[in-house]
């Protein structure tokens with residue numbers, strides 16, 4: 186199957202609930218960052234540049250670096266920057282997150298959404314962020330935790346109707362529990378330790394949960410199996426082929442499609458909001474706590490209050 190990452194990422198955004206969730210996360214990071222018009226900022230693993238373009242809206246005299254290692258994403262972003270006439274403000278860099286090649290103490294804010302997880306050595310990533318940040322500069326990232334037990338295909342299969350169910354379960358667990366697989370082997374504690382070891386202060390790693398319904402179309406199942414969310418690491422099929430041959434995989438895949446296609450499932454996504462400041466002053470701590478409070482109140486409390494009212498009064502639609 187030929188892979189096209191720009192297509193893959195675009196299709197994520199086209200799904201209403203996923204697209205809205207991702208954009209919300211980006212907006213939260215921007216609110217927490219207290220970014221100023223004059224700031225120099227970096228979006229690491231920018232993909233289609235969604236966060237970088239949002240940041241460009243906030244910045245006047247500063248600069249936005251949009252960095253990605255993938256050729257297709259870099260080309261897509263460069264074309265879009267030119268189309269939007271933002272060449273003077275956004276510079277697209279084809280580099281790896283852990284080797285940005287930017288000079289020391291150049292940037293005020295480093296952002297990232299769902300990209301740090303794809304790097305094997307996360308300590309190196311945070312050391313690099315610390316090096317390129319100015320004093321009082323902040324790192325703000327959101328990374329999903331895909332290693333938790335909720336993401337399991339075999340849990341959606343019917344054990345009684347699935348030949349070789351135990352074999353499939355075992356393989357999936359082996360893949361998910363592989364300590365060397367760096368997309369599964371981190372959590373809030375390891376990330377917090379990384380930040381502290383890099384000498385960040387005011388470190389916050391906030392675990393969040395999101396619940397959503399998903400319609401399992403064939404396209405969505407294929408995305409889970411044949412794509413790894415980033416071009417730099419093997420996908421689920423490639424990982425399965427370590428434990429079964431191509432023919433066995435095809436039987437497994439056909440069974441998955443037969444049983445899951447057209448079903449609706451409820452999924453829980455765990456994610457980490459990651460924040461650290463380099464050599465902060467007291468006022469930086471206060472500002473961050475204030476922004477966390479504002480975000481918490483305006484989004485979490487307000488949203489939950491609305492859905493509570495919705496349930497009490499059985500209102501079908503509340504637009505907010």
Ligand SMILES: C[S@@+](CC[C@H](N)C(=O)[O-])C[C@H]1O[C@@H](n2cnc3c(N)ncnc32)[C@H](O)[C@@H]1O
Pocket residue numbers: 194207229230231232233234235236252253254255258280281282283297298299300303304414415416417
């Ligand atoms: C899941 S996408 C997220 C894209 C974007 N941040 C967003 O939220 O839409 C992961 C991105 O990280 C990029 N990436 C993966 N490993 C990278 C690395 N070592 N250096 C730079 N970018 C990387 C991929 O090319 C891909 O565009």
